[in-house]
Amino acid sequence: MRYLAVLHPPCPGIIGSSKPRFLPLHHLLRRRAKGSLGLRRRAPLKGTRVAASSKPPPSPVSDSDQQPQISDVDVRLDLQKETEGLDLGWLPSFPHVLTASMANFLFGYHIGVMNGPIEAIAHELGFEGNSFLEGLVVSIFIAGAFIGSLGVSSFVDKFGSRHTFQLDTIPLILGALFSAQAHNLDEMLWGRFLVGLGIGANTVLVPLYISEVSPTKYRGSLGSLCQIGTCLGIIASLALGIPSESDPHWWRIMLYVACIPGFILIFGMQFAVESPRWLYKVGRVNETKKVIETIWGESEVEKSIEEIQTVINDDVKNQKTSWLELLVEPNKKVAFIGGSLFILQQFAGINGVLYFSSLTFQDVGITSSSLASLLVGLTNFAGALFALTLMDNQGRRRLLIGSYLGMAISMFLIVYAITVPLDEGSSHILSILGTLMYIFTFALGAGPVTGIIIPELSSNQSRSKIMGFSFSVHWICNFLVGLYFLELVEKFGVGPVYGAFGGVSLMSAVFATYFIVETKGRSLEEIEISMNANLAAKDE
Numbered sequence: 020m021r022y023l024a025v026l027h028p029p030c031p032g033i034i035g036s037s038k039p040r041f042l043p044l045h046h047l048l049r050r051r052a053k054g055s056l057g058l059r060r061r062a063p064l065k066g067t068r069v070a071a072s073s074k075p076p077p078s079p080v081s082d083s084d085q086q087p088q089i090s091d092v093d094v095r096l097d098l099q100k101e102t103e104g105l106d107l108g109w110l111p112s113f114p115h116v117l118t119a120s121m122a123n124f125l126f127g128y129h130i131g132v133m134n135g136p137i138e139a140i141a142h143e144l145g146f147e148g149n150s151f152l153e154g155l156v157v158s159i160f161i162a163g164a165f166i167g168s169l170g171v172s173s174f175v176d177k178f179g180s181r182h183t184f185q186l187d188t189i190p191l192i193l194g195a196l197f198s199a200q201a202h203n204l205d206e207m208l209w210g211r212f213l214v215g216l217g218i219g220a221n222t223v224l225v226p227l228y229i230s231e232v233s234p235t236k237y238r239g240s241l242g243s244l245c246q247i248g249t250c251l252g253i254i255a256s257l258a259l260g261i262p263s264e265s266d267p268h269w270w271r272i273m274l275y276v277a278c279i280p281g282f283i284l285i286f287g288m289q290f291a292v293e294s295p296r297w298l299y300k301v302g303r304v305n306e307t308k309k310v311i312e313t314i315w316g317e318s319e320v321e322k323s324i325e326e327i328q329t330v331i332n333d334d335v336k337n338q339k340t341s342w343l344e345l346l347v348e349p350n351k352k353v354a355f356i357g358g359s360l361f362i363l364q365q366f367a368g369i370n371g372v373l374y375f376s377s378l379t380f381q382d383v384g385i386t387s388s389s390l391a392s393l394l395v396g397l398t399n400f401a402g403a404l405f406a407l408t409l410m411d412n413q414g415r416r417r418l419l420i421g422s423y424l425g426m427a428i429s430m431f432l433i434v435y436a437i438t439v440p441l442d443e444g445s446s447h448i449l450s451i452l453g454t455l456m457y458i459f460t461f462a463l464g465a466g467p468v469t470g471i472i473i474p475e476l477s478s479n480q481s482r483s484k485i486m487g488f489s490f491s492v493h494w495i496c497n498f499l500v501g502l503y504f505l506e507l508v509e510k511f512g513v514g515p516v517y518g519a520f521g522g523v524s525l526m527s528a529v530f531a532t533y534f535i536v537e538t539k540g541r542s543l544e545e546i547e548i549s550m551n552a553n554l555a556a557k558d559e
Contacts, residue, residue: 118287120248122221127252136270163215172483191217199274239410242471326544357489365496368520402462422464429457430521
């Protein structure tokens, strides 16, 4: 029995330092009016007598040479023209989001760091040729991630996102160190389990944090950094792993290097802002206003506080939260959507396709597994970049439907290339094209949207628990696909299995059409009020 490495994220270096400072507009106007525009009044010269007269004194210059008086309104309009077309509303929150995305970079790095040198690790630690133990080294990572995703909600509710990030990164660093220094199988398994524990917690925490600190207008685009971070982590590990083909001990260096992003994440979170929703929930109202002014702008403070207050005050009446809340509406519906999206995402076959893609590339002469994986990683990265530009433009629902339709078409194209009699060259070209199209369209919607939309639909009170439940479902399905994919291919063949993946992709598009609510351009509080009948009635 063989196992597959986790090859794709569930949703998937600039560190935020001091908080940006903003000058009020009237200060800018005053500086500009008094400085660059030369509007200072000049005092009369000494010894000059001004005659008292009803008529104004004659102008020393002609009317055509007179400088017109410029009012504050003129300055304001001039300033608006200069900044017109330059939309930087995302910039204040970007360093904080980028810091959080370092956790996804770690996730991607740990995926790539084990996929290549697993055989060298097995040889050095004494379990070479034992496919079960090789699979166990990979699958115990998923076991740790499952536990981490379920346990993180209690830490978030009690300590907030910033400190939870720092706590969850500790097992990531320790796990990498244990793995790098492992001299037997047990030490390697403990290291991989600790890494999985931290990864499972952070994959829940990253989209949750980004959804709560991002401005409404840019929440989707900033949320796409989860996917981009994972792609960059995979690419970095593949590039760093090139020497492992000639050096059988290089895997230890790669695992030591995995500690560096962890330390960066812990340090960076010391300067990142806390979620304004959590701050208000624990009664730190002044800090909430300060954070909102820092990352969303001074003009958003009053409106945002009013919206947050609406939902938080309703939550105060039910302060005790438990997992049983997921069985009550509207949490029940959101938990159903979150779990279903991850079931459909995994059974649409992304991990199987990524695994089998190396064999597809070998058929066309690309024998280097590192080169094939790098090509796949770059395609994944390109799709994530397109998702970043389209998320807040086209909307989550449309992007998700289009993504699954593209994945279905790609799968059916590969099935056509395999089953229909074609010349060898055409068959290989269609297979490569279908594989790259599938990966690209997955990264365009099914990958990033799934992780972004679940926290958007969740209520403030139960967001961490709904996220934990949804991602735990993801890890279970991830494990099952990795466990049975090769057996299904050996029993039924690639064509029928890929055809099934295409069918699930079509089902996913139908599911998104009927169950997904568009969240583009709406604050988390607006979404929660619209989905909660009691809050909607009060709002009216």
